[in-house]
Amino acid sequence: MADNVFIAFQTSDESRAIVEAILADNPGTTVDEQPAMVRVIRPGSLTIRRETVEEHMGRDFDLQELQLYLITLTGNIDETDDAFTLAWHN
Amino acid sequence: MQLDLRTVTVKPLRQTFTHVARRIGGDKPASRYQEGIYDLQATINFHYRPLWAPEYEIFDASRTAIVMADWYKLLDPRQFYYGSYTLARARMQEAAEADFALVEDRDLAAAIPPAVRELALRLYVPLRHLEWGGNTNCMFMAAYGFGTAFTSPALYHAMDHLGMAQYLTRVGLTLGNEAALDEAKAAWIEGAEWQGLRKYVEDCFVLSDWFELFIAHAVVLDGLLFPLFYGEIDTRLAGMGAGAVVTMLTRFEAEWFGESSRWTNAVVKLAAAESEANKARIEGWIAQYLPLARAAVEGPAGIIFGAETAGVVDQLVEQFSARLAKLGITVSAKG
Amino acid sequence: MDMPTTTKKKLGIKEKYALMTRGLDWETTYQPMDKVFPYAKFEGIKIHDWDKWEDPFRLTMDAYWKYQAEKERKLYAILDAFNQNNGHLGITDARYVNTLKLFLNGISPLEYMAHRGFAHVGRQFPGVGPRVACQMQSLDEMRHAQTQIHSMSNYNRYYNGFHSFPEMLQKVWYMSVPRSFFDDAYTSGPFEFMVAIGFSFEYVLTNLLFVPFVSGAAYNGDMGAMTFGFSAQSDEARHMTLGLECIRFMLEQDPDNIPIVQKWIDKWTWRGIRVLTLVAMMMDYMLPKKVMSWKEAWEIYFEENATALFNDLARYGIKMPDCAKQALIDKEHISHQAWATFYQYSAVSNFHGWLPSSEEMDWLSAKYPDTFDQYYRPRFEHWAKEAAEGRRFYNTTLPQLCQVCQIPMIFTEPTDPTQICYRESEFEGDKYHFCSDHCKNIFDDEPEKYVQAWLPVQQIYQGNCFMPDADPTKPDFNPIEEVLRYYNLQNGRDNMDYVGSEDEANFRAWRQTSTQN
Numbered sequence: 001m002a003d004n005v006f007i008a009f010q011t012s013d014e015s016r017a018i019v020e021a022i023l024a025d026n027p028g029t030t031v032d033e034q035p036a037m038v039r040v041i042r043p044g045s046l047t048i049r050r051e052t053v054e055e056h057m058g059r060d061f062d063l064q065e066l067q068l069y070l071i072t073l074t075g076n077i078d079e080t081d082d083a084f085t086l087a088w089h090n
Numbered sequence: 091m092q093l094d095l096r097t098v099t100v101k102p103l104r105q106t107f108t109h110v111a112r113r114i115g116g117d118k119p120a121s122r123y124q125e126g127i128y129d130l131q132a133t134i135n136f137h138y139r140p141l142w143a144p145e146y147e148i149f150d151a152s153r154t155a156i157v158m159a160d161w162y163k164l165l166d167p168r169q170f171y172y173g174s175y176t177l178a179r180a181r182m183q184e185a186a187e188a189d190f191a192l193v194e195d196r197d198l199a200a201a202i203p204p205a206v207r208e209l210a211l212r213l214y215v216p217l218r219h220l221e222w223g224g225n226t227n228c229m230f231m232a233a234y235g236f237g238t239a240f241t242s243p244a245l246y247h248a249m250d251h252l253g254m255a256q257y258l259t260r261v262g263l264t265l266g267n268e269a270a271l272d273e274a275k276a277a278w279i280e281g282a283e284w285q286g287l288r289k290y291v292e293d294c295f296v297l298s299d300w301f302e303l304f305i306a307h308a309v310v311l312d313g314l315l316f317p318l319f320y321g322e323i324d325t326r327l328a329g330m331g332a333g334a335v336v337t338m339l340t341r342f343e344a345e346w347f348g349e350s351s352r353w354t355n356a357v358v359k360l361a362a363a364e365s366e367a368n369k370a371r372i373e374g375w376i377a378q379y380l381p382l383a384r385a386a387v388e389g390p391a392g393i394i395f396g397a398e399t400a401g402v403v404d405q406l407v408e409q410f411s412a413r414l415a416k417l418g419i420t421v422s423a424k425g
Numbered sequence: 426m427d428m429p430t431t432t433k434k435k436l437g438i439k440e441k442y443a444l445m446t447r448g449l450d451w452e453t454t455y456q457p458m459d460k461v462f463p464y465a466k467f468e469g470i471k472i473h474d475w476d477k478w479e480d481p482f483r484l485t486m487d488a489y490w491k492y493q494a495e496k497e498r499k500l501y502a503i504l505d506a507f508n509q510n511n512g513h514l515g516i517t518d519a520r521y522v523n524t525l526k527l528f529l530n531g532i533s534p535l536e537y538m539a540h541r542g543f544a545h546v547g548r549q550f551p552g553v554g555p556r557v558a559c560q561m562q563s564l565d566e567m568r569h570a571q572t573q574i575h576s577m578s579n580y581n582r583y584y585n586g587f588h589s590f591p592e593m594l595q596k597v598w599y600m601s602v603p604r605s606f607f608d609d610a611y612t613s614g615p616f617e618f619m620v621a622i623g624f625s626f627e628y629v630l631t632n633l634l635f636v637p638f639v640s641g642a643a644y645n646g647d648m649g650a651m652t653f654g655f656s657a658q659s660d661e662a663r664h665m666t667l668g669l670e671c672i673r674f675m676l677e678q679d680p681d682n683i684p685i686v687q688k689w690i691d692k693w694t695w696r697g698i699r700v701l702t703l704v705a706m707m708m709d710y711m712l713p714k715k716v717m718s719w720k721e722a723w724e725i726y727f728e729e730n731a732t733a734l735f736n737d738l739a740r741y742g743i744k745m746p747d748c749a750k751q752a753l754i755d756k757e758h759i760s761h762q763a764w765a766t767f768y769q770y771s772a773v774s775n776f777h778g779w780l781p782s783s784e785e786m787d788w789l790s791a792k793y794p795d796t797f798d799q800y801y802r803p804r805f806e807h808w809a810k811e812a813a814e815g816r817r818f819y820n821t822t823l824p825q826l827c828q829v830c831q832i833p834m835i836f837t838e839p840t841d842p843t844q845i846c847y848r849e850s851e852f853e854g855d856k857y858h859f860c861s862d863h864c865k866n867i868f869d870d871e872p873e874k875y876v877q878a879w880l881p882v883q884q885i886y887q888g889n890c891f892m893p894d895a896d897p898t899k900p901d902f903n904p905i906e907e908v909l910r911y912y913n914l915q916n917g918r919d920n921m922d923y924v925g926s927e928d929e930a931n932f933r934a935w936r937q938t939s940t941q942n
Contacts, residue, residue, distance in 0.1 A: 003733030008636065010655045035716060036643035036651050037636070064484065067492045070659045072632050074730050076737070077481050077666050081438050088737045100511060100935040102582035108589045108913065125578055126571040129591045130537045137601070137608040138877045142464045148611055172568040173497040180494030183487040222449035229548035229560060233541065242567060245544060249564055252557065253486030256445045263444065271444060279451055292455040
């Protein structure tokens with residue numbers, strides 16, 4: 001099985017929407033709730049899609065806005081205007 | 091635990107940190123600026139010497155010829171700590187963003203006569219490289235300077251130069267397109283009118299005294315260049331048909347120079363006031379760099395001012411000398 | 426030149442960022458490049474094309490200012506509210522405050538060092554991409570130092586042990602552990618600095634400091650620390666990515682770089698692991714309400730994470746550092762060994778020590794079934810009995826320190842938890858002592874560097890830790906008191922056991938006024 005990547009957010013209304021968007025787009029994702037933070041884990045890779053986040057938030061969303069809610073992540077990052085992807089290349 | 095909403099009176103044991111109290115004249119409430127900068131840089135008991143500069147300690151006051159009994163005298167009148175700095179810049183970038191958006195949405199650049207637009211591109215876009223040079227030089231001051239009071243605003247200054255390099259890139263993309271950036275770089279590398287500036291900046295890259303570098307770049311060069319580009323040239327272009335467009339697209343730079351001069355002025359003034367030796371050293375550096383900077387800015391100034399160039403630059407040097415006079419510095423070189 | 430301003434294509438984030446940064450620099454001709462960037466080659470790292478650098482986060486300065494200002498607004502709003510409402514009285518117990526003392530004294534000034542270190546490499550790398558990333562990190566690290574100071578400033582007003590943090594970092598004995606770590610990184614070449622801080626510290630290890638510990642701060646009611654911690658960590662996501670990219674860049678540029686990078690990864694992973702001993706003890710012993718054990722945090726954030734990472738790097742020929750094997754064994758021991766040490770040396774430390782309660786010991790037994798009851802519980806129970814009989818144990822014999830990590834010789838043999846691990850090397854006729862094979866290896870590779878270490882215990886014996894007016898010839902000269910005076914440590918307030926301390930008494934009294942009429 002592929003190694004896990006993860007991303008963690010400070011709990012807030014925005015990160016709730018982001019996590020919902022991740023769950024919608026990435027089957028097999030698990031959520032680990034810790035005090036004041038939420039960690040989302042998936043084997044191999046995980047993608048945050050701008051459009052899905054916008055649907056869940058009900059407003060425009062710039063992926064660079066992730067900067068405001070992020071706590072930590074692992075994996076190699078690829079960021080475009082439409083998607084933010086974490087992946088291991090092995 | 092549930093806390094009562096009524097205010098609980100608990101008496102503090104002290105108002106601020108010991109090292110801050112020592113500097114502000116006793117234990118009293120201190121500002122976030124004061125708590126955020128005083129004595130943060132280590133001064134004693136270093137473990138190892140830098141492998142890349144074993145002649146110095148990790149932080150070493152002897153990296154400059156300027157001598158201060160207390161390096162924390164060089165306070166920033168803007169009282170910038172990270173939070174107040176980013177908030178100030180966020181406000182400026184919001185205004186700049188609105189201006190760029192307006193120019194782009196209404197295609198205001200199209201209303202400028204093509205020859206004027208081209209002139210603006212020729213003048214402003216190569217400056218992105220100069221700003222990168224400013225970034226390089228200010229990073230040197232932030233890295234090897236002594237005392238957080240000076241090094242932290244030096245870092246802000248460096249990042250501001252990077253920001254301005256990026257705004258100037260956007261000027262190129264707004265008034266022109268990607269080719270404008272390539273042409274500007276070619277001009278910066280080979281264009282005769284830019285070589286004086288490029289040489290000046292490259293010579294600054296290899297200076298080893300960070301205070302000398304501060305004088306050469308942040309005080310002298312920027313002291314002529316910003317009033318030239320964001321004052322004289324901007325006004326001239328406006329009169330030639332650029333209207334307020336160039337002014338809008340370079341508003342950040344103009345505002346920045348006004349604000350950040352408060353810091354550069356304070357550093358010069360406080361360091362010179364420390365001793366006659368410091369004052370003489372600073373005056374010597376200014377006498378050395380002012381003629382070089384003057385000759386360097388005449389290159390691009392000539393693109394737009396032609397035969398009037400010497401007169402325009404004379405006036406800038408005069409303004410500069412008056413500014414320095416207020417700081418207790420006599421500018422001896424006429425340039 | 427004729428340029429239509431209309432019909433411009435909209436630029437994507439990658440293209441836009443490339444235009445905003447790449448090409449800003451140029452090959453200097455009035456001064457040679459080697460003089461402009463004098464430190465780019467001496468470490469033996471070969472870079473053929475700086476433009477192959479992939480920018481992981483593409484933040485232009487305007488976006489940086491915008492988002493960072495937004496973070497700062499939030500952070501200071503929470504801090505102000507927390508302070509105005511005496512939020513410190515809402516924490517679980519004032520023992521918790523001692524974790525913050527360690528943080529402010531031992532970590533915040535290092536954030537500052539990281540700022541200066543990244544300013545240095547942000548000046549010295551010849552490529553624009555890494556330079557801009559390093560410069561932003563330099564600015565972020567200043568943020569971390571200052572937001573931590575501002576967050577803990579209010580604790581300083583009500584609790585002891587915070588009041589002289591920059592001075593204490595430079596003087597107090599155990600502070601040389603974190604400090605020498607950063608001094609070591611800073612004085613290395615710029616590429617090694619990037620592996621040390623950008624990769625080993627930021628990518629492999631800081632998660633352990635910031636994520637489970639800060640989550641623990643939240644769990645213990647400290648909104649202030651939670652806010653600066655998580656807010657700082659949001660920048661770390663950028664920093665970790667920079668560290669990983671830097672490693673990949675070096676590995677892809679030239680195969681000759683691989684063994685050099687591997688050596689640095691081995692060295693700095695171990696240097697970092699040793700420093701994290703302090704965090705292990707914070708997690709297991711100093712948080713009144715515990716989120717997870719150090720061992721569990723280690724398993725999630727190091728073992729699982731680092732395994733994935735090194736699997737990813739395997740295609741370059743990079744392997745997991747050997748020291749990870751010892752760390753696998755040590756995770757069962759180090760927090761107990763460290764806390765037992767600080768308990769004994771509470772008289773000369775700038776935070777309080779205390780014994781774990783019987784409930785806490787039961788928690789430790791459950792979390793460490795293979796080690797706690799067997800090796801550590803008896804010691805704590807013995808000390809508890811002594812303390813109950815009025816003989817609280819304070820050790821006044823100065824310990825021997827490891828020449829590299831500078832931790833006292835408290836760690837045990839990987840193969841035998843009842844034997845203290847000692848290693849030694851000889852250099853130019855002198856003997857040097859180490860806590861482990863890995864610290865010894867680091868020394869043996871660069872002895873000229875590590876003999877320079879400012880070892881606090883040796884410095885005390887050499888008489889370098891007294892104030893200028895101290896007179897050792899006086900009959901009533903008390904060396905310990907004089908050392909504390911040099912530390913600016915207020916004897917009887919900043920140090921000793923938590924039980925009976927001013928912190929304990931004040932917290933109890935203040936809590937009463939806040940909950941009763």
